[in-house]
Amino acid sequence: MLFFTQCFGAVLDLIHLRFQHYKAKRVFSAAGQLVCVVNPTHSLKYAPTRCTAAQASTEQGMLPPCHHHEEVHDPQLVPCTCPLFSCPWEGHLEVVVSHLRQTHRINILQGAEIVFLATDMHLPAPTDWIIMHSCLGHQFLLVLRKQEKYEGHPQFFATMMLIGTPSQANNFTYRLELNRNQRRLKWEATPRSILECVDSVISDGDCLVLNTSLAQLFSDNGSLAIGIAITTSKVHSSEAEM
């Protein structure tokens, strides 16, 4: 009798494994789209006042706005844009990508349309999910951040920054799309330049914003899939119509 019970248990396990495998495959087959699993970055070094000096210089019309040091050495030098890391590095725009890859181990993906699959959405704020995206001859930085703007109420903020100048950024449009449970949410905007500060973009709320309840509706098994597409920008044709 014990033998039969064990056999039945083994069959159930096999069915369960087969189902898990099917589910995993379904997520990653994504009809030609590259799905990238992005694990969270949870740092205790979070320095919310990092951009205070930066914002003051922006108000005076100066760039780049995100310097850690009060004195601006060279307008071509870019401080490290990797959020949540109080990284003292600064360098020219051309070497930001290699710094982010080598020092912060941020992955870089190729392709016009990718799916960003952020895992462990339940982790407490502040948490970031970061990836670089190489497309149309440029590199972009996608930041998804869980943050408590209102104490006790974490929200998710997603934005895309061009690793380039603000005038280069104006040539592009990025789209973030969530699609699950018969709900769809799309955000389209011009990417900001990393010379602007990701912290201030998020604190201004000028990005895709999700309450926890909505993030849960769009999540599957604790992971949030965000479809990303980048195009060269054109004037939004329906804007004039509205």
Add this chain to the structure above:
Amino acid sequence: MLFFTQCFGAVLDLIHLRFQHYKAKRVFSAAGQLVCVVNPTHSLKYAPTRCTAAQASTEQGMLPPCHHHEEVHDPQLVPCTCPLFSCPWEGHLEVVVSHLRQTHRINILQGAEIVFLATDMHLPAPTDWIIMHSCLGHQFLLVLRKQEKYEGHPQFFATMMLIGTPSQANNFTYRLELNRNQRRLKWEATPRSILECVDSVISDGDCLVLNTSLAQLFSDNGSLAIGIAITTSKVHSSEAEM
């Protein structure tokens, strides 16, 4: 000299008026789309606990969930769904539309695609902007609500409800679209039935949610234009792909 100064002032006024007229026309010409100006409803009778009994009955699987009175008389009877009004009326689904029109003076618009232009977005919370939309043989209720879910931080919530049963609601998809300042935000979902409670839809955050800063980016001169489209629902084709 004074005469010339006055003449110059009058010419400036005329140019300003001409510009204002042009702007107003541009808003209302909207390439065949019907633009409806919706003024806010600001009521002191706001009763946040209106749905408490309703939610309890929903948890027990009972419908309709939104009754003001504890005893459920007739499952076909619908309480008044007009938010922010503690309206004691209840009646059959078939007469809800005429009640909303006659008692609460809510306008009804025809057409598959309309633009909902909510005025005076600066008014303090709680404030509602409400309209009925007649389309595909059914009537829908669009509710835009400004509410402080987190004290001191008002947010905007927009949702569409079918004046019909939940099974009828499942046959439709509604889309709300904001488009301004090189930003676009789209929300697509199945409408809820007015037998469910608009208050609970909004407190669950299962709707289009806008922070004040984002609402300002999408506003023009204190008014927010929301493009609305309703279609018969089909399975979201790209859902399986993601």
